[in-house]
Amino acid sequence: MTVTFLGMPADRPFPRNAARAVRNSQLRFNLRKATRTIRARRASVVAEAPDWAELREAGRAIKEHTLRNLDRYLVQLEEAVTAAGGHVHWAADAAEANRIVAGLVKATGETEVVKVKSMATQEIGLNEALREQGITAYETDLAELIVQLGDDRPSHILVPAIHRNRAEIREIFSEHMSGWGRPAPGDLTDDPAALAEAARLHLRERFLKTKVAISGANFAIAETGTMVVLESEGNGRMCLTLPRTLISVVGIEKVLPTWRDLEVFLQLLPRSSTGERMNPYTSMWTGAVEGQEFHLVLLDNGRTRVLADEVGRQTLRCIRCSACLNVCPVYERTGGHAYGSVYPGPIGAILTPQLRGMGSELDRSLPYASSLCGACYEVCPVAIDIPSVLVELRARARHPWAERAGMAAAGWVFERSGRLARLQRAGGRLRGLVPRRLPGPLAGWTDTRDLPEVPKESFREWWDRTDGGRR
Amino acid sequence: MSSRDLILTRIRRALAGVPDVEIPRAYRGPSTASTAGGSPGSATGGVSGRPDDRARPSGETTVPPGARAEVSGEGTGASGETTRPSDEPTEPPGETAEPPGARIRLFEERVGDYRAVVHVVNEADTAGRVARSLAGRGARRVVVPAGFPSEWLTDADVEALADDPPLSAVDLDGVDGVVTTCAVAIAETGTIVLDTGPGQGRRALTLVPDYHLCVVRAAQIVAGVPDAVARLDPRRPLTWISGPSATSDIELNRVEGVHGPRTLEVLIVT
C-alpha cells in the first residue's frame, strides 16, 4: 500500500511534540485566548438556533446517506458539472492531483496562481508541487498568507495561523511581504485592523491581474453540479470571480445529494466554524460561469480506504468546521503542529491515522492524543463520535511491550476477585514503602502529582470485617 | 483502469452490504409563506426542495433561469409570474404567515449585527435615501448594473457607470461604489443573496468596489436559510453576503474590512 501524503512530514510521536508545545508559554497564551474566544461565540449562536439538534441529526444523516451512495452521487455530480460547461478530473492520490493541476495551469501559459484557502490542496502539498513546476501559488486567505510569508506550517483547520498573535503577525508582515509583492507599510502597527489593511493592499494588485485561481469547495451538489465556498474576507470571491481559469480540488466526500441539502449545512457550518449566524461571503457557481473556464478535480487520496472501514467511515462526514479543535483541551495546550498533519485536533487524531495508516510512530500515537473527554463529539455538527473512533483505532494500534505486560497483569488480577483482594492486602501492608516518585513511564504522573495514599484496608476488607458496616 | 473507474470501483467495494440511511428533516424548513408566496423557488423545480426530488435528475428542471430573476429584481414576490410544478399545492400568495414588520425588524437587527449600515424607508423616500447614502459616502462615480430601478437614482448626484461594455477589474477598483438590488434576503441571518439578475450585475461589480449599497424590498425578506434555498436557482452564480468583508484570523477576533467591500449599506424598502 502506498503511503498517503498529508502535507507534513510524520516524524516524532505526538507526546514528544506536545511536550515541547506545552512548554512554549507564548503559544499556550495565544491558543488559550483564541480557542476560548471562539468557543464562547459558537456556544451563543448554537444556543440561539431552536432546532440545532434536528439540524445536526439531518446533517449526520445526509452525509451518511451520501457516503452510502457515493459512487452514484459522484457520477451525477460529474454529469451536472460537465453539462454546465465545466471539466471534471479524477485523482486517485496526491501525486495525480498535483499532476493534473500543474498540467491545467501550464496549459494556460501562466506561471502564477492565486489560491483560496483549501484543506484539500494543503493535504496534497499542491503549492510545493507547483513550485517544482515553476509555478508560484499565492495564498490569499489572511491566515494562510501569514503561514506562507512566515515559512510556517498551518496549525488549525479554519485559522491556520492561530498559533500567532498580533505582534508576531506584524513582524512577519514587515519582514516578509516585500519578498512576495507589495511590502508592508513602514509604520505598520499590530492593530488587527491595520494588519488586515496591510493584507488588503498587499494582495489587491495580485487579485486584479492573476489569470488562474485554485480553490477547494465546502460542498458540491450532485443534483445541480453547484460548487459552494464559504469564506469571510472576500479573497475567495476575488479568486473565484476575477481569474479566467478556476481549478477546484475537492475531496470526494464533499458531495451533497441535492440543492435543498444546503439548507442544513449553511446553518450548521458557519455557526460551528466561526461562531457566526452566517459567514460574510458564500459563493455558489455551477459549471463555467461568466466566461470562466472551470475544472473540478475530485480527490480520493485515501478516502476510499476510510470509507471501507465500518467504524472509521463516519470520519468522512467531517465538514472541516474545526469546532472540535476549538473545544479540545488537548489541542488548546499543544496547538496544531504537534499532530504532524494538516488535520490537527480531535478530527485529525482520527482522520490522519486512517488516511495515512498507522505505520509511523507519530500516526500510532495520534489516537492516544485525547483524554476521551467527549467535548469534540458534543460540538460536532455532523455527530462524528470521535471518542469511539479513537478507541477503535487504539484497539488496532501496536502497543509497546511494557504496556502490554502491564495490561496483561492488570487483566489477570481483575480476572478473579480473590486475586484483587490478595493484591489489596499486600498493598495495605506495604503502604509505607510506596516511593514518592515512580520509575519509567509511571514517572509521568509523579513528576507533577502526588500518589494517593494506599489505605490500610480496602473496601472489600472493610465489608467482610464489618458485614457491610452492620457490626 | 482510469482513475475515475479506480475510485468508483474502490467506493463500490467499500460499500458492499452497507445499509442506507433515512434523512430526518425535523428542523425548521421553509415556511409556507415563503414557499407559496415566494414563488421564485418553485422556478427551480426539481431542486427546490422535497425529499422525493432526490432521485430526479437535474436536467428535468424546466424553468429557464431568467424567469425568476425578473421577480427578484422587481421584488414583487408574487407567484403568478413563474411556472410552478403542477404537483405543488396552490397556496395563497404573500408573506402573510407572520407579521411582516417583525421579519423586517429582525433582518434589520441582524444585518446591523455585522456592522453594516441599515435603513428602513418607504417606497416614496427611497430615491432620497439612496441619494443621501451616496452623498454621505462621498461616492461620485458609482456602478449601476442594468435593471436597477432608475426611479431610485433620480435624486442622486452621481456619475452612473454602466457595465456595458464590461468594466475591467482595474476600472472597478477605481470607482467609488456600486448600487444593487438583491434576489432574496434572510431575516434570521441578516444575509442578502445576489444572483446576477437585473439590478445586480455580474459578481465582480459588488466585489471590487469598496462600497456596496444594496436595496432590498421588504417582500424579498424570508424568515430563514431554508426559505432562501427554496427560492434560489443554483444555475445562476450566487453570492450570499452577510455584512462587510471580515476576518477572524488574528487571534480569532472579528475585524471588518478585508478584500471585499469594507462598507455595506442596506436599504430596506417597505
Place this chain on the structure above:
Amino acid sequence: MRVALFVTCVNDTLFPDTGRAVVRLLRRLGVEADFPRAQTCCGQMHFNTGYRDEAVRLARRGVAALRGYDAVVVPSGSCAAMIREQYPKLAGPSGPFADAVARLVPRTYELTEFLIDVLGVTDVGAYFPHRVTYHSTCHSLRGVHLGDRPLTLLRQVKGLELVPLPGAEECCGFGGTFALKNADVSAAMCADKARAVLDTGAEVLCAADNSCLMHIGGMLRRQKSGVRVMHLAEILCSTETAGAR
C-alpha cells in the same frame, strides 16, 4: 428492591471511604445495598487503552457478578458510563452476553441518579459546614449525562457553601492511561484545573468520580495547597453527629 453496590476497583482499592459512605448513606435512606463479592473492574482502562479482548473478559465478569439485582449503584460517572455506553458495543447485537447486558444497562445508576431518580430524594439530611466547589467530570457530564443532579444534592446540604468552579465542564486531564502516555499535556490540563479550584477559595473540591479527584488532588497536594478533595458521597454521608470518615 434488591440493590447492588458496584463500588469500582479504584474505590475498592484506593478510596474505601467512598464505598463506606455510599453504604451508610443508602442505609440512612432505607436502602440496604448488597456488595456482590465477585465484582472487580468494569474494564474501562483496558477498553480505552485499546485492549478490547481483556475489556470483554472483564465486562463478562462484571455482568455475571451483577446479575439478578433490580438496581446497580455506581459511585463513579466514568464506570457507570462504561457499563451503559460501551458494554452494549462490546456485547454485540445478540447472544446470551448481549441479553445480559441489555438487562443490566437500564438497571445501572450512577449514585446521584439513584438518589434523585429512583429514591426521589434531593435532601439526604447531610450536614457539611464547609466551602465546597464541584468539578463535573467529563464522563459524569457527557457519558451518563448527570446534568445538575450533583449540584441539586449539594445545595440541600446544611452548612455547605457551594461556590461555582469556572470551566467546571472542562477535562482535568486524567483520562486514564492518558495521564501517563501524554503526561505533559495531562499535567498542563491539571495545572489549569488546579488553578481554577484554588481561585474559588474553596476548602473542598468535590466530584462524582474519584479517579479525576485523585488526579487533581494529587497536584493540589503536591502544591501543598491545603485544598481537600472529597467524593460527593462522602459529603452527602456527613451529618451533624458523624463526620464523613
